[in-house]
Amino acid sequence: MKRILAPLLVLALASPAAWGQGAAAGASSGTRAPILELQPLVITAPRLKYPSNVMINPLIDMNLLRLLSEHENERPNATAQLDPNLAILTQLTTLDGYNLQTRYSQLGFLLTQGLAGAKDLQVQQALVQAAQKGINDQIQAAAMIALAYTKDPQFIGLFMSALQNSNITIRFAGIESLLIVGGDQAEAALSNDAQTDSSLVAQVYAAAKTWGMGDITGRNIVLNLYQNPDWLIRAIAYHYMGRLGGSYEYTMLLTQLPAETNPIAQAELCAALLRLGKYRNN
């Protein structure tokens, strides 16, 4: 799986590492400049940079685990919400601005980053506990993703069982966890979820990711959803068709252009077509 693990803080628009990420990007064409890629909101897992025998300051783990088990909900507490600078964050409209809003309104994001890839067995046990019986679904999701970054196959069963949960927060975290862990078992589970998940958002996302892994079924699901009545599903489908598609997808999307009326989906459709432009007339 191609993930950009550049620093989260790094600004939204492409650093050199973020150029030409698309499977169909123009690097091979030689006729166009590389296409800029917005950086996704991915976590960096500081612990992954450590040698396996390193001792983390116990104060850090103790506090992160305490937050995992005690924080009542995702939001800042009543006192913290009085800070007027929170309102300023809502006025920032770049991707990094939106990411800042997420960072300081959803504690699960910071907890995921802090605990991701933890090798300490006690920490892992606490994460398993939180993933199964966490204080709320966001905390359960955070714990699952943190465990996924260990890349330890022993947790795949936990992630697969999450796909059966009725709660979309937990199911989607299961999808994301399986994508992080990777491997044949995870890919098979993702392919199945792309066909059966009750949420179209989860379906189109899982399908696109499995398409990216070379799964023709994933491609077919995305192609069946790009004309969905719901604009959000169309927009997500356009996004991945633009990154993973070829001349067929270009033709389909160009035919779709006059019919698209939602502004966000239109923008996504234009971006996808521009990405696939080198396939024009093929």
Add this chain to the structure above:
Amino acid sequence: MSMGKIRAAMAASAAALLAAACVNAPVVPTPGAAADAAAASAASSRIDPQILTAMQNLIDNDGNYTPTITPQNSVPGTPEGDLLNLGSPAGYSLRNHYLNIGVPLAEAFAANTDPDFAKQLVTLARWSSNTETRADALMIVAQRHDPADLPIFQEALNFIDPGVRFAAIEALALWQNPDQAVPLLTQEATSDSQAVLRVTAAGMLARLGDASGLPRLRDFLSDGSWVVRAMATRFLGDYGAADDYDLLVNRISQDQGNDFLVAEDCVAALKLFPKKNP
């Protein structure tokens, strides 16, 4: 209907859709197939006029755009309701991508290599009345790394909307002209009316390696706003020195009243740990 029946129905539906797709779509083994790519390399690079027209319509109308998805109008179980309930990093990323038009629009701007659009981009970066459009255009203009674009960023830094100034600060860090960017960022870090923008400018100074960046960030750790302290902590975690590790670990105890600050202290300390113990 039980969840099992729903899943079975969905599976049957998906199977039917798949069958239809297999009829309609040519079988392509994997993205970017070699033959396709080879043919593509010889293709025209011109952009279809339909796409340019659609982009122009987006630009002309985005001042009228209002977010479609809000907690008030999104029904649980619908795609929009599901989107609002995602709570993992990729889920947050999807939310940030689709809750507003800014990110998709920026991607469309970035992908548009039409020469006429490049000229229009400057106009958008200077004069667009829509914050998202102007912010997006500023970020794309910065990617040209052209020193002659300095006045565009200067204008944006003087604009009243903090969203535009924030984008200009980010753009300066991407512009790759540090000799011109550092004085502007220093001015912002000192005198912007919003503390969030001052600390961001200090962070960008640290990112560019300017010696004033880290001391400024450490000063922001004493700010009255927890948001500003958290942002300074985050920047120190990314760009700080080995000694900042102890500084941030010591703050964990001080910040116990705010869970976000404690978490940010922990994350930043974890990032700095390799510098402390190389």
